[in-house]
Amino acid sequence: MRTTVEAYSLRNAAALVQESSTKRGNLSVQSGKISAGKAAGPEIDLGGSSFLYPALINIHDHFRGNYVPQVGPNGNAFYINWSPWDNDLKASPVYKERANITVEQMYFLSSYKNLFSGVATANDHFPHEINEPFLPRLPIRVIGEYTLAHECSSFDLKWGDGIEIEHKRAVERNWPFITHLEEGFDPESQDGIGILERLGCLDGHDVFIHCIGFSDEDIAKTAKAGASISWCPASNMLMFNVTCKIRKFLEAGVNVCLGxxxxxxxxxxxxxEMKFARKVFRDMYGTELPAKTLYRMVTANPAKAFRMQDRTGSLDTGKSADLLVLKAIHDDPYEALAKAEPSDIRLLTLEGVPLLVEEALAEPFRELLAKGYETVKVGGRKVHVRGTPASLYRDVRKAIGFDKKLDYLPFEP
Ligand SMILES: [Fe+2]
Known part of the structure; x- marks a missing residue:
């Protein structure tokens, strides 16, 4: 898909946020890509009061499951692994309520959960046969180039064609092999790395979700293999009252992403999740997780884990124009991102096309916005959003039978 604005430039950003530098400046978009030099088209003036980042990447999500409230253990008896949680979820009133919504509606809701938090790329950790009908129609990029397992245990949900076949396919196609791993403390869960090692499937294609049972030796093996991990602290704390040894992963040089x-x-x-991650880190270690480290966990690191670093995850010339403009709510652009709320997002693009643009920056896109966008109010401002988020929210409320508040949709339809 292409914007009717083939070329435009974003001028006067308070900083172009890169790993190596955060210089004040301008950025040009040409045919969906970040371009060197000055673009021919209209200029969008950011007025020196906004930071420009690569659009965020959410490495781990389940698009069928983004409903609320959370489902966790009763009292202080936390889970031993993910399996009793799955039973509790399926027996919960909220699961019954969720059944009023179609799978297609859940996929679109989940896209907007991500879009309204500055995410242009995500993975839906479900087998291809479940998400393939929806992915090409979603407003954000939900990657189809992955292989997977549910977990690596005898009692996992048997997603995909089996660990060895899926992993081999990932190697052949240069895709990630994505699996939950060591999400629990029973002996088998804690042997996740050992199982993969014995199958010959421990390498740089691997993306491990959770890793809460990882020993120091497992962490060292993950680093040596060049595998990536998804840290999901909020989910871990709810289910297990503990998360992975995150500082050891970082010290070992593992490619850590936040999901x-x-x-x-x-x-x-x-x-x-970024705010929660910082709180957990502070509680665990008594020091602050650097905002720049957090920035990497939601940009360059997941791009690398998805083997897409030549396409997205930074503002380098030639990459896809997947861009995020945030109000400069802090002097330091990494801190501004770590503290950002949906109401701070001024512009989010995918391949140069706005997924969300606030009214004040909308002029060059007017023709495009007239078709295929809805306008909602976030933080008191009018923003134009790709697709039909307000209609969807209304339809979902109608299907459930009351005005359900979905806290990841920051507007009233
Ligand atoms: Fe998960």
Whole structure:
């Protein structure tokens, strides 16, 4: 898909936020890509009061499961692994309520959960046969280029064609092999790395979700293999009252990414998860998780984990124009991102096309916005959003039978 604005430039950003530098400046978009030099088309003046980042990437989500409230253990008896949680979810009143919504509606709701938190790329951790009918129609990029397992245990949900076949396919196609791993403390769960090692499937294609049972040796093996991990602290704390040894992963040089998981256990969205991650880190270690480290966990690191670093995850020339403009709510652009709320998002693009644009920046896109967008109010401002978020919210409320508040949709329809 292409914007009717083939070329435009974003001028006067308070900073272009990169890993290596945060210079004040301008950025040009040409045919959906970040371009060197000055674009021919209209100029959008950011007025020196906004930061420009690569659009965020949510490495771990389940698009069928983004309903609320959360479902967790009763009292202080936390789970031993994910399996009793799955039983509790399916027996819960909220699961019954969720059944009023179609799978298609859940996929679109989940896209908006991500979009309204600055995410343009995500993974839906479900087998291809479930999400393939929906992915090409969603407003954000939900990657189809992955192989998977549910977990690596005898009692996992047997997603995909089996660990060895799925992993081999990932290697052949240069895709990630994505699996929950060591999400629990029973002996088998804690042997996740051992199982993969014995199958010959431990390498740089692997993306491990959770990793709460990882020993120091498992962490060292993950680093040596060049595998990536998804840290999902909110989900972990709800279910297990503990998360992975995150500082050891970082010290070992593992490619650490931050994922939301579904809202049945995780945060409302990625911006909330970032705040939760910092709180957990502070509680665990008594020091602050650097905002720049957090920035990497939602941009360059997940791009690398998805093997898409040549396409997205930074503002380098030639990459897809997947861009996020935030109000400069803090002097430091990394801190501004770590503290951002949905109401701070001024512009989010995918391949140069606005997914969300506030009215004040909308002029060059007027023709495009007239078709295929709805206008809602976020934080008192009018924003134009790709697709039909307000209609969807109304339809969902009608299907449930009352005005359900979905806290990842920051507007009233
Ligand atoms: Fe998950």
């Amino acid at each position: 939301t998981d579904s809202t049945h256990t995780g945060s409302a969205n990625l911006l909330s």
